[in-house]
Amino acid sequence: MTTSDPDSSPTTGTGADPAGSPDSPARSLPRRTFLGLLVVAGVIGAGAVTAARDRTAAARGFTAIAGTADASLAPVAEAGFGDTVPVLDRPVTGLGVQRAFSLHPSLSLGGRWPVLTGQDAFNGRVEAWVRQAVADCANKYANAGVFTPVATPVPGHAADGSYVAPADAVDAADAMRANGSPDRADAAETVGLFAGSVLDTSGLAGSTRGDIDTLLADRAEFPAPQEHGHLIAIACDTTLAAGTVLGVQLRASRAATIDGAHRSLFEQRQSVFVDIATGTCGAGDSLLTAAGRDTAIARLRTLLGSVAPADIGTSRRDAPAYDPLQDALDAGTLLDDVSVDPAGQLVVRLAVTADRIDDAQRHAWADGLRTPGLLCIRVALDDSAWTDLGSTVRAAAMAETPWAGPARAAASDAQAAGTQATFTTGDALPASARARAAGTTPADAAGASAEEAARSATLVAGTTTTSAVPTRTADEVTVPTEDGPVRPTAYAWPVPCDLVPAAAVTFDDGPGEYTAEILAAFAAAGVHGSFMVEGQHAEQYPQRVRDEIAGGHTVCDHSWDHPALTDLTAAQVRDQITRTDDMVERVCGVRPRFVRPPYGFYDDTVVQASPHPLVVWDVDSLDWEEPGQRVVHDKILREASTGSIVLMHDVHEPTKAMMPGLLRDLRAAGFTVVSLATLFAHADDQAEQAVIRRLDLA
Incomplete structure (x- = not known):
């Protein structure tokens, strides 16, 4: 990472104006984004039209403005001075930016970094660099030496720089998606614009080029200076998008409050490249022998x-x-x-x-x-x-061939595997195992060998199991009854919940008659939840379970018929869980990873009998009492904090009715709503605990 002298004074200079954040998503970018271009062009009156056009284009990909192009890129003899290669001035299909905004008395985080649809290796490398930069800053400046994200409302800003309330900005973002953008499920084409949260589409034009102290003054991007406060600011630009190759530039700047303003102290830079044809990626030092x-x-x-x-x-x-x-x-x-x-x-x-x-x-x-x-x-x-x-x-x-776009929009293997414990592919099983699972014994399967049966059991056990699922024999194999194992239909952008304020909203007792509308509310908001299904209801509503998996949500086991597990023997507890696991796997080819004990009741017997970790909650909405939507809404917003697990139920009509507004206001409050699989993606030790109440970031 390129660094500037940590002991030097902040420097200023001319160059590309580091543009600010997008405002309300349905409006044009802040005028400072285009100031450099307007001055060069000398046509001030055309700025609004240009801003509106580029703002619309930005809804389909991460866009930045070329403000520092070289007059000539003629080859040099061996080495020569010249301005930097300009950042791109066109949308990049499938590329968006993950936004972070967290205000903390000890150390705040603001800014964005790129996310490319379907490219786990690239996204992981970028995220790891950001995480290390934040950790290094926390080690030096945070009171406990650890960065903890704090949910902080992120205001929007109109083109004239005026303030837009977070909730209004969320509404505007949703309206733009609904009226002018493709289906949110197609992650390769649409990048959700999340005010007050992550996955904001518009990059900071030339943000890695200009004076960092000027960039830090943008209140739509970075928190206001606090007394004795420190900030780490992350910015990014796209430098290359041609054929199957993407190149990005990252910038991480440490800043402190000096004389009432942010002043940079230390800066790191990193370039990352990926070839989406092969998935190969690397930093700048990987380009040369x-x-x-x-x-x-x-x-x-x-x-x-x-x-x-x-x-x-x-x-x-x-x-x-x-x-x-x-x-x-x-x-x-x-x-x-x-x-x-x-x-x-x-x-x-x-x-x-x-x-x-x-x-x-x-x-x-x-x-x-x-x-x-x-x-x-x-x-x-x-x-x-x-x-x-x-x-x-x-x-x-x-x-300079046209950008080919992301390799695929569907969920990656890693994401699909992380959503649940096991995939069972019926077509991969021998004929005899498929026949036994279906309850029939065709003539060509009657003489199956012991070796074949053992192979069947191995296939069923799978290679993606992340929890202690007992190996079953071929006679116990179940296979999906419809189209085979269900996978998430679209790539879900990774949300690092140790950097971005996040909370998980979970639903017990379903699926039921209201589940489909709750799923639609999540799809409209572009976020994911977790559904604790009863085995008997999975049998009654199999398509609902398939829809939950296809939508990228986490499906968990909630027992077969909702008894108090503490009243049962260990064998009965195992039967309740195993029957439900088997039914879920039967209808969608997916085996749950977590168990939610009914009523939240558990004891040592339940813990030891469960093949999966028990997930309870730290925020009980009490929606089952139906005290009124506003009461439930306000209770959740009042009690939720970063890492919370919220308990709700998808079998109550008032819960269904309140979901669009609740998801909107959680986003406006600064939360990213995530599935349990995402919440614990970077906390393997917690995900394997016997009992889980919330994500602990302390």
Whole structure:
């Protein structure tokens, strides 16, 4: 990661204006987003039209504005100065940004990072970098050394900069999706605009290019300065989207409140590339071979007049001349912030400190210092200098072919496996096992061998089991009665609940006659829930269970017919759970991962008899008492906190009726509503506890 000097004073400069957040989603972007373009064009009156057009386009992908394009990208002999390759000025299908906004007395988090539909490896790498940047900041500035997200309402802003209440912004976002966007279920085409939450579509135009202190002044993106407060700000831009290759640039800045305003203290940068044709991804240092890196260093040394040796750790702050190349080598960040220009040249961006550059250097490097805080250099390298991924990235940059879009919109294997414990594919079983499961014994299956039966049992056990599900024999195999195992129909963007304020809304006792409308409310809001199904009701409403899985929700076991498990023997407890697990698997090919004990009653016998962790709750809505929708709504909003598990029931009509408003107001309050599988995706130790009440982030 490219870093700036943690001890230096904040620097300012000219360059691309770091545009602010989108406002109310149905309106145009804030005018500062386009200020740089308007000045260059000299046509102030056309700004509103341009903003509206780009704002509409942004609803279909992460868009940024090119504000620092080079006048010429002609190849250099070996290395030469030049401004950075511009960020993209067109929508990128399937690419959105995950938004975080959390206000905390010790350490706040604000900003966005990219998410690409269907690309778990890329999303995981980006998320890991963000998580590490936040952890490093927390270790230095947070009271407990740990960052804890806090639900914080995120205001929207209109084009004129005026405030838009979070709830109104949520309504506007939903209206834009309903009136002008494709079906929310098609994650490859539509990126949900979530005011007060995550998955906001519009990037901060040129946010990795401009002066960070100016960017930090945008209240639609970052919390207001607090007394003695610290902030970590995450920004991102797209630098390449051609053919099957995507390149993004990430920026993480630590800031503190100084004289009533945010002032940057330390900055990290990282470039990440992915080839969606293969799923291969890597950071900037994965583009060059070891020999290619040595060649690049030699050419940078010649251009900069550097006396830096090839090894690291030898620079001195009191050296007679400032040497940004040696600083980068010492920090191990030389290739963290790179891209490839249309001429196939490596673009290296070195962090510089303005007050350490002498007049001679400033004059010699003028063409490379047009982006504040960065020295931008283009380096020509032979074909042999590039790795396989580097060659793919380079070829895409030079060809400039249209972006191919995400590899797939359907849920990835990892996401599908994380939603439940086991997949059982009927077609993968031997004929004899399928026949026994269906209760018939065709002639060609009558003589099945013991080896075949053992293979059947192995297939049923599966390889994605995440909890202690007893292995069953082939005679106990059940298979889906309709179209085979159900998978989520669309890729669900990952929500890191240790970084983004999140809560899980869960429903007991179904499925029932109101379940379908509750599922529709979740689909309209673009979020996911968890459904604790009774075995007898899964048998009565099998399609509802299939719809829950297809919608990306988590399905859990809620016993067969809702007894108090504490009144039963261990064998009876196991029978209640196993019968329900088997029925759910029979109707949709999915075996539940969690158990919700009826009434929340459990004891040591229940805990030991259950094959899955018991999930209870920390917020009881009491909706089963039907005290009135407003009473239930206000109780949930009052008691919910980051990591909460909310108890509701999908068999009560008032609960069905209140869901659209409740999901809207949870988002407006700063929560992302997630499934249990997502809530515990980064907390494996908690997900395997005997009894789970909430996500504990302390």
